Amino acid sequence: MFYAIIIANVPIWAFVWVGIVLAGVCLLFSLRAGARGRLIDNLPTSKTAGVFIGLVEIKGTAESEQPLGSYLAEIPCVYYSWSVQEKWSRTVTETYTDSDGNTKTRTRHESGWKTVASGGDEQLFYLEDDCGVIRVDPARAKVRGDCVFSQRVSRSDGLYYDKGPATSVMDSDHIRRFTEQAIPLHHQLYIIGHARERNDVVAAEIAHDDTAPMYLISTQSEKQISFGYKLQLWILGVLALILAVAGHVIADAQVSIDPASRIGRYFAIAAAVGGAWALGWVWMVYNSMADLKNRVRQGWSNVDVQLKRRHDLIPQLVRVVEGLADHERTVLEQVTLLRSQAAATEPGNPGPDPQGCAKSLIAIREAYPQLKTDKSFLRLQAQLVETEQRIALARTYFNEIAAHYNIRLGVIPDRFVAAMGGMKPQAYITAEDFERAAVRVNLAR
Numbered sequence: 001m002f003y004a005i006i007i008a009n010v011p012i013w014a015f016v017w018v019g020i021v022l023a024g025v026c027l028l029f030s031l032r033a034g035a036r037g038r039l040i041d042n043l044p045t046s047k048t049a050g051v052f053i054g055l056v057e058i059k060g061t062a063e064s065e066q067p068l069g070s071y072l073a074e075i076p077c078v079y080y081s082w083s084v085q086e087k088w089s090r091t092v093t094e095t096y097t098d099s100d101g102n103t104k105t106r107t108r109h110e111s112g113w114k115t116v117a118s119g120g121d122e123q124l125f126y127l128e129d130d131c132g133v134i135r136v137d138p139a140r141a142k143v144r145g146d147c148v149f150s151q152r153v154s155r156s157d158g159l160y161y162d163k164g165p166a167t168s169v170m171d172s173d174h175i176r177r178f179t180e181q182a183i184p185l186h187h188q189l190y191i192i193g194h195a196r197e198r199n200d201v202v203a204a205e206i207a208h209d210d211t212a213p214m215y216l217i218s219t220q221s222e223k224q225i226s227f228g229y230k231l232q233l234w235i236l237g238v239l240a241l242i243l244a245v246a247g248h249v250i251a252d253a254q255v256s257i258d259p260a261s262r263i264g265r266y267f268a269i270a271a272a273v274g275g276a277w278a279l280g281w282v283w284m285v286y287n288s289m290a291d292l293k294n295r296v297r298q299g300w301s302n303v304d305v306q307l308k309r310r311h312d313l314i315p316q317l318v319r320v321v322e323g324l325a326d327h328e329r330t331v332l333e334q335v336t337l338l339r340s341q342a343a344a345t346e347p348g349n350p351g352p353d354p355q356g357c358a359k360s361l362i363a364i365r366e367a368y369p370q371l372k373t374d375k376s377f378l379r380l381q382a383q384l385v386e387t388e389q390r391i392a393l394a395r396t397y398f399n400e401i402a403a404h405y406n407i408r409l410g411v412i413p414d415r416f417v418a419a420m421g422g423m424k425p426q427a428y429i430t431a432e433d434f435e436r437a438a439v440r441v442n443l444a445r
Helices: 002-008 012-042 222-252 259-325 329-340 358-367 375-410 414-420 437-442
Strands: 054-063 076-097 103-122 125-129 132-136 142-144 146-154 172-184 188-197 204-207 216-218
Touching (some): 012 259, 012 375, 103 172, 132 188, 142 172, 259 375, 259 414, 375 414
Antiparallel strands (some): 076 103, 076 172, 125 132, 146 172, 188 204, 188 216
């Protein structure tokens, strides 16, 4: 009765506009969720040793030399967040005026939970995989941790006051709910965020960046997160359609309209909302494909950057060899030949593919024992071998993202949207003598 009186006093047009606004909000968040789901699917997983500046996706375990201790579960972790809620209930007596102008009273029961205490902590930590570690700064990240503690207790339980406040809320039922989420030490993590150069050492770290589309640290798997965003895409899309129609249904209930005309109008509204969602979906998919194409280009630029880094190191190696073995022409000739490759030609275009120099370098060292004991030569060799590994990782990253791009170009309906932008498949790097095994042996220790 009370809610019927409120509805009767609201203008008819208000229901229509409220339904339209809510439907628009749902459409916006639906497409946003879809875009994030596609972004997660588009990014290949990088190894910690092969992280390049920009948006990256990495997986590994959470590690710390001095881990935190969570407040409730008291487990070693790198992040935790806890809260204490207290239950309350009360009976409310109120007066109201009915449609005939008579004053009446009624009672209703209210209950709920109120947060009476909360807190948490986080620290810089390292993500470790089979290639190494990378530092992660969780500040301003969206963190999805595991539920490590959840208990509902009464006042007779020691936990009630040990971990909760000494005072109670008004109308308390003296029941409290303790919950805590955390990222336990050594737990498997999925992270998508911006990689940048550290300030203290020459290395990369994952941290918040205002230009990055998202920064997520989660104990869930990539598949779980991607599925969640795709589910939001469809649920919010359907909810938008329902809200748009519901606003008109409530408005029509206040006036006398022919039922046949109502149904026709409801179908027209549903078609309009569905059409808007479809146009937004096409826009989202096209932007996703364009972003993926740019990431393919970025992947190739990473390969080119590492090749240029190697080219800059070679002249230093030449000078060291000249000082140690200037009488050995063969040594100089072999090292100088390595200088010829300053850059590689992108796959699909005429020119050389990236070649490995580790094998030639190792042969030079083995042929001339005096080079084995020189610190300058060994240091340069270590840098070059490390570069070879980074080139290999960059090559793998490029091939993985190019493969995903090519798959998207071949599936329906993405292929039709991509055709609007004239997008074409990307060739892979297929150099057979790209050294990887030798690199791992020489700098493993």
